[in-house]
Amino acid sequence: MNEVLIYSDKPSLAAELVGFAREEEHDVTIVTFSPEEASELVGCGASKVVLLDGDSDIPENNARALAGLIDEWGVSLFAVGATPRGRDLAARVAGYLGCGMASDVSAVHLLDGKLSTERLMYGGAMVRSEEFSTPVVVTIPSGRFEAVRGVDSPLETIVIQPDMRVHLVEREPLSQEGADLSCAPRIVSVGMGVSKREDMALIEGLAAALDARIGCTRGIAEERGWVPAEQYVGISGVSVAPDLYLSVGVSGQVQHMVGVRDAKVIVAIDKNEKAPIFREADFGIVGDLYAVVPLLTDALVTAR
Amino acid sequence: MATIVACYKWVLDEEDLVINPDRSIDVSHARGKISEFDKSAIEATMQVAAQTGDATATLTFGTPDVRKSLKDALSRGPATGYWVGDAAACDADALVTSQVLASAIRTIDGTSLVICAEGASDTYARQIAPRVGALLDWPTVTSVIEMKVEGDSITATRKLDGCLETVTVNRPCVIAVLPAGYEPPIPGLKAVLSAGKKPLHELGIAELGCDPAPAAKVLSSQGFIANRRNVIFVDGDASDKVTSLVSALKKEGMLS
Ligand SMILES: Cc1cc2nc3c(=O)[nH]c(=O)nc-3n(C[C@H](O)[C@H](O)[C@H](O)COP(=O)(O)OP(=O)(O)OC[C@H]3O[C@@H](n4cnc5c(N)ncnc54)[C@H](O)[C@@H]3O)c2cc1C
Numbered sequence: 184m185n186e187v188l189i190y191s192d193k194p195s196l197a198a199e200l201v202g203f204a205r206e207e208e209h210d211v212t213i214v215t216f217s218p219e220e221a222s223e224l225v226g227c228g229a230s231k232v233v234l235l236d237g238d239s240d241i242p243e244n245n246a247r248a249l250a251g252l253i254d255e256w257g258v259s260l261f262a263v264g265a266t267p268r269g270r271d272l273a274a275r276v277a278g279y280l281g282c283g284m285a286s287d288v289s290a291v292h293l294l295d296g297k298l299s300t301e302r303l304m305y306g307g308a309m310v311r312s313e314e315f316s317t318p319v320v321v322t323i324p325s326g327r328f329e330a331v332r333g334v335d336s337p338l339e340t341i342v343i344q345p346d347m348r349v350h351l352v353e354r355e356p357l358s359q360e361g362a363d364l365s366c367a368p369r370i371v372s373v374g375m376g377v378s379k380r381e382d383m384a385l386i387e388g389l390a391a392a393l394d395a396r397i398g399c400t401r402g403i404a405e406e407r408g409w410v411p412a413e414q415y416v417g418i419s420g421v422s423v424a425p426d427l428y429l430s431v432g433v434s435g436q437v438q439h440m441v442g443v444r445d446a447k448v449i450v451a452i453d454k455n456e457k458a459p460i461f462r463e464a465d466f467g468i469v470g471d472l473y474a475v476v477p478l479l480t481d482a483l484v485t486a487r
Numbered sequence: 488m489a490t491i492v493a494c495y496k497w498v499l500d501e502e503d504l505v506i507n508p509d510r511s512i513d514v515s516h517a518r519g520k521i522s523e524f525d526k527s528a529i530e531a532t533m534q535v536a537a538q539t540g541d542a543t544a545t546l547t548f549g550t551p552d553v554r555k556s557l558k559d560a561l562s563r564g565p566a567t568g569y570w571v572g573d574a575a576a577c578d579a580d581a582l583v584t585s586q587v588l589a590s591a592i593r594t595i596d597g598t599s600l601v602i603c604a605e606g607a608s609d610t611y612a613r614q615i616a617p618r619v620g621a622l623l624d625w626p627t628v629t630s631v632i633e634m635k636v637e638g639d640s641i642t643a644t645r646k647l648d649g650c651l652e653t654v655t656v657n658r659p660c661v662i663a664v665l666p667a668g669y670e671p672p673i674p675g676l677k678a679v680l681s682a683g684k685k686p687l688h689e690l691g692i693a694e695l696g697c698d699p700a701p702a703a704k705v706l707s708s709q710g711f712i713a714n715r716r717n718v719i720f721v722d723g724d725a726s727d728k729v730t731s732l733v734s735a736l737k738k739e740g741m742l743s
């Protein structure tokens with residue numbers, strides 16, 4: 184019986200996915216390609232951990248071999264942690280299996296050989312519910328399910344033949360200098376309306392006056408590199424739930440706003456009265472940030 | 488000569504979707520556009536071709552309406568436009584789309600490199616590139632921000648969670664690019680005018696031998712409605728507006 188098979192290149196996320204399978208009382212097996220991760224994963228409450236020993240430095244290179252095993256084992260659901268590597272490997276497995284796949288689901292249930300899912304479309308403007316028959320592949324982001332702990336599950340090793348056509352030359356860690364915004368009670372968020380890097384000092388002053396962390400839009404992190412990538416908010420960045428989210432020069436496109444839906448109060452400063460952010464804000468000022476932010480910073484310092 | 492094929496999707500502009508009070512979605516006012524990040528896939532194709540001298544083409548699968556997208560796509564540089572226009576695209580999921588694209592790629596002579604974007608702006612599923620790679624059984628490299636191509640050998644830099652990874656791979660292969668690496672320029676007037684004269688090839692689902700039945704059965708689609716207070720200070724000078732905002736935030740208990 185291999186009802187649900189789980190993989191994630193992040194062991195903590197693999198453990199959360201076991202939580203999902205256990206919640207629905209499915210039999211669950213974890214696969215991993217790394218002996219170190221295997222020893223970490225045996226305590227996660229799965230029936231079995233299988234180390235697929237293929238001797239490739241790139242997990243995605245195992246997709247073709249893994250698809251063969253999923254077919255052979257009669258797996259109903261291959262559930263993968265939604266990380267860049269996980270999505271790649273999962274979609275490649277779905278491609279080899281010729282089956283359905285739901286990406287980055289916000290809800291998922293496996294019942295009577297049917298998988299039902301919910302996911303966002305159009306950057307968050309739409310929620311779509313879908314149903315798939317098995318076998319099926321799904322990617323699940325972290326934070327949806329509680330990891331469980333269990334007695335050590337048996338570890339099995341199977342030798343596989345990876346696809347060696349992609350060679351690793353080097354891997355360079357990116358320094359994780361970014362702050363974790365997920366628990367920040369206040370966030371000041373900066374958008375492309377801030378025109379020069381020096382002007383970030385204005386934003387930092389405002390954030391200090393509010394005792395807030397700094398967040399941003401995708402462009403500020405990915406194109407301009409002014410704020411660490413871990414701090415950009417939205418569908419491809421982080422989701423946040425502060426008491427106060429104050430945005431400066433952020434137009435409020437859906438792909439960004441979907442990440443702040445759980446904020447208690449949203450405040451926007453933007454010079455364009457028609458900017459979509461004002462439809463999704465509790466309070467707002469229409470005005471030039473270069474005039475508004477210094478005044479607001481002073482007023483906040485006085486108010487405290 | 489080898490051909491580099493850029494895959495782009497013609498999508499509804501999400502800003503034009505009208506969400507009705509019952510959360511149903513009215514798409515009748517929505518205009519089509521080339522999916523935002525796919526412009527970077529086309530730009531990456533042009534940059535690689537500039538290194539290699541290869542031929543360039545675009546490929547898209549959509550409803551018959553998708554033909555309208557070809558001029559915009561080709562104004563971004565590629566020489567030839569391949570398109571599959573079929574009503575089946577309305578219900579197509581990644582299973583169907585990847586089969587149609589892979590079959591189409593097999594018919595484009597000498598294709599040695601397929602470039603997709605990270606994700607389409609409607610689905611943002613990030614499935615198509617690895618699925619097309621699997622169907623063609625070509626190696627696939629995703630999350631690419633930079634590529635150097637010498638002959639058949641590609642050295643690519645991938646941006647992943649917490650690391651940069653450099654890999655090598657030989658053509659034929661499929662690459663998915665991240666937008667950050669390939670900022671698309673706005674096409675000039677001359678490019679737009681010449682795009683209208685470039686050769687187009689229409690391909691049919693039946694002739695490609697594809698089954699249009701999706702694996703995903705859509706049960707419902709609901710729009711999102713923000714429920715916020717929308718108290719916006721528009722009038723007066725900056726200091727009046729700031730005073731109003733600060734007093735509103737105080738009342739909310741946000742400043743204690
Ligand atoms: C598939 C996909 C995924 C995406 N994922 C994300 C994501 O996760 N996160 C994200 O943020 N984006 C994401 N995006 C991009 C998103 O669609 C928007 O393009 C982006 O959020 C816009 O960023 P912005 O508001 O900083 O810039 P802009 O849209 O350029 O807005 C700048 C704003 O600043 C205002 N402004 C300019 N000058 C001033 C001034 N002097 N004073 C006051 N206001 C001023 C302007 O009026 C404007 O409203 C994604 C896009 C796609 C297609």
Ligand SMILES: Nc1ncnc2c1ncn2[C@@H]1O[C@H](COP(=O)(O)O)[C@@H](O)[C@H]1O
Pocket residue numbers: 494495496497522524525528546547548549581584588602603604605606607608610611612613614615616
């Ligand atoms: N119908 C389509 N026609 C051509 N290319 C597509 C189509 N759908 C997706 N793609 C390509 O695959 C990428 C990823 O799409 P998705 O997996 O749906 O997020 C897109 O950015 C495009 O480059």
